[in-house]
Amino acid sequence: MIKTLAVIGVGLIGGSFSRALKAAGAVQRVIGFDLDSENLTEALQLGVVDEIAADYASAVSSADLVFLAVPVRAMTAAVAACAPYLPAGCVVTDGGSVKEELVAACEPLMPEGCHFVGGHPIAGTEHSGAKASFATLFQGRRCILTPTSRTDQQALELVQRLWEAAGSRVECMEPLTHDRVFAAVSHLPHMVAYALVHAVDRSAEEEENILAFSAGGFRDFTRIASSDPSMWRDIALMNRLPLLAVLDRYQQEFAALKEKVAVGDGAWLENYFTTSKRLRDEII
Amino acid sequence: MIKTLAVIGVGLIGGSFSRALKAAGAVQRVIGFDLDSENLTEALQLGVVDEIAADYASAVSSADLVFLAVPVRAMTAAVAACAPYLPAGCVVTDGGSVKEELVAACEPLMPEGCHFVGGHPIAGTEHSGAKASFATLFQGRRCILTPTSRTDQQALELVQRLWEAAGSRVECMEPLTHDRVFAAVSHLPHMVAYALVHAVDRSAEEEENILAFSAGGFRDFTRIASSDPSMWRDIALMNRLPLLAVLDRYQQEFAALKEKVAVGDGAWLENYFTTSKRLRDEII
Numbered sequence: 425m426i427k428t429l430a431v432i433g434v435g436l437i438g439g440s441f442s443r444a445l446k447a448a449g450a451v452q453r454v455i456g457f458d459l460d461s462e463n464l465t466e467a468l469q470l471g472v473v474d475e476i477a478a479d480y481a482s483a484v485s486s487a488d489l490v491f492l493a494v495p496v497r498a499m500t501a502a503v504a505a506c507a508p509y510l511p512a513g514c515v516v517t518d519g520g521s522v523k524e525e526l527v528a529a530c531e532p533l534m535p536e537g538c539h540f541v542g543g544h545p546i547a548g549t550e551h552s553g554a555k556a557s558f559a560t561l562f563q564g565r566r567c568i569l570t571p572t573s574r575t576d577q578q579a580l581e582l583v584q585r586l587w588e589a590a591g592s593r594v595e596c597m598e599p600l601t602h603d604r605v606f607a608a609v610s611h612l613p614h615m616v617a618y619a620l621v622h623a624v625d626r627s628a629e630e631e632e633n634i635l636a637f638s639a640g641g642f643r644d645f646t647r648i649a650s651s652d653p654s655m656w657r658d659i660a661l662m663n664r665l666p667l668l669a670v671l672d673r674y675q676q677e678f679a680a681l682k683e684k685v686a687v688g689d690g691a692w693l694e695n696y697f698t699t700s701k702r703l704r705d706e707i708i
Numbered sequence: 709m710i711k712t713l714a715v716i717g718v719g720l721i722g723g724s725f726s727r728a729l730k731a732a733g734a735v736q737r738v739i740g741f742d743l744d745s746e747n748l749t750e751a752l753q754l755g756v757v758d759e760i761a762a763d764y765a766s767a768v769s770s771a772d773l774v775f776l777a778v779p780v781r782a783m784t785a786a787v788a789a790c791a792p793y794l795p796a797g798c799v800v801t802d803g804g805s806v807k808e809e810l811v812a813a814c815e816p817l818m819p820e821g822c823h824f825v826g827g828h829p830i831a832g833t834e835h836s837g838a839k840a841s842f843a844t845l846f847q848g849r850r851c852i853l854t855p856t857s858r859t860d861q862q863a864l865e866l867v868q869r870l871w872e873a874a875g876s877r878v879e880c881m882e883p884l885t886h887d888r889v890f891a892a893v894s895h896l897p898h899m900v901a902y903a904l905v906h907a908v909d910r911s912a913e914e915e916e917n918i919l920a921f922s923a924g925g926f927r928d929f930t931r932i933a934s935s936d937p938s939m940w941r942d943i944a945l946m947n948r949l950p951l952l953a954v955l956d957r958y959q960q961e962f963a964a965l966k967e968k969v970a971v972g973d974g975a976w977l978e979n980y981f982t983t984s985k986r987l988r989d990e991i992i
Contacts, residue, residue: 605915609922613926613929616904618980618981619962621984624893624987624991630888637889637890642894645928645929647929650984650985650989651985653978653985657981664972670908671962673907673910674904677903677910678962679959682952682955685944688948698937700905701934701935705934
């Protein structure tokens with residue numbers, strides 16, 4: 425499908441994309457670049473990529489497709505660093521988990537004849553780095569692509585076919601729609617869990633037995649509060665407005681629930697919990 | 709250890725207690741009573757209990773120990789219904805998940821020579837009824853007993869030995885301490901999850917794609933929002949003040965987090981998420 429793929433950021437996502445496309449025979453040669461030279465060397469040694477580059481210029485100058493999988497806060501700068509060296513016809517796509525701000529910043533950076541396509545593979549593990557990558561990470565998982573009115577149709581189709589070759593089901597969505605959806609189903613639950621761990625810890629200051637009993641249900645519920653802090657800082661900063669909208673909605677729901685606990689309104693509470701159960705069972 | 713055990717409420721908890729003690733050879737004969745006669749018949753057919761009683765009086769009148777495992781809202785009334793028929797020396801204990809209000813109500817109901825010991829086995833499954841019970845439910849799980857200044861020491865020791873025979877690790881705690889601990893580590897997470905499901909559902913009214921993407925992380929996080937609504941109504945009503953204290957603490961944490969998202973304070977957010985991760989990893 426393509427001759428040369430450049431992967432910028434050869435971590436779990438970038439490395440797995442490379443492995444998946446190599447395994448599918450969808451690419452002839454993969455060049456990797458990573459600011460972490462130790463990780464990059466490991467990527468080469470493990471065969472995650474075929475070659476490694478010393479800088480952005482040599483990484484992308486012969487690429488048909490550039491896949492950027494660096495932290496979201498670094499994405500625009502990485503695209504800007506690649507842009508001057510992109511060969512004509514090159515397609516650039518990313519794996520960032522926030523899209524509106526990023527797509528708006530990256531599209532105008534493309535030189536004439538090069539095309540940007542925003543993307544977000546819905547996949548991951550608790551591990552990171554090239555050594556954590558594996559060819560089947562995207563198998564059966566969704567990948568959201570976020571074309572805009574400026575997106576080149578052939579570039580979009582190429583990126584879609586590559587994600588499909590990696591095993592993903594591709595869906596297209598406007599960048600802002602993507603951000604609103606993930607604010608609700610992913611970013612909000614993370615914020616809720618982060619606040620919960622803090623609230624339980626503050627309670628533990630008043631009652632020493634609390635920590636000893638915090639295992640069990642609390643364990644599963646707060647797993648997401650162990651997610652990478654700098655990644656979630658970036659998501660909170662870059663998806664600020666959609667996130668604020670759902671934080672606000674959550675605050676209203678919580679305040680209403682607390683008020684009904686305060687007045688002891690059993691009928692309301694049972695109805696609220698019944699609806700929660702029905703909604704949750706419908707969603708899953 | 710005892711000759712006759714009466715189990716009032718032969719569901720998952722009551723039935724499993726009976727099975728566990730029979731399996732351990734800690735009881736000679738178990739009499740069951742349940743307001744749900746279909747469930748009670750099934751308990752007999754499945755051998756969960758040895759005999760079934762037609763009313764509270766015949767269930768408890770020959771019992772050395774009475775174990776009540778009815779919904780918490782019905783517990784005090786069930787203890788009151790048994791009290792006139794308790795033989796001298798009988799020990800009464802319960803499995804209710806809220807303790808302060810219940811222990812305070814049940815202790816004075818005991819006739820002369822009979823003793824109440826509050827308890828809360830930390831075990832359960834998503835299923836209910838006698839057919840869901842099994843002998844190893846309490847194996848390796850904690851059981852909290854909540855003695856007070858009025859508790860008879862021999863009665864406490866008997867109840868402790870029985871739970872140990874059922875495979876549990878027994879810990880004693882004041883009733884109010886119990887309620888504060890579980891408000892923080894169990895009741896608060898449930899309220900947080902119930903509100904989350906509602907907030908996501910409200911978001912879905914504005915953005916149709918949301919429900920389609922609600923699986924994955926959201927699934928684990930909201931499992932507890934599928935818990936039995938009437939049980940959680942009762943817990944919210946009966947543990948009102950300790951629950952309000954932690955709901956309040958949570959509301960403060962969430963408001964602080966939202967404010968920092970609103971102003972885009974990346975350093976604060978990263979620090980908050982880092983602390984969450986550390987606290988959570990310490991707790992688990």
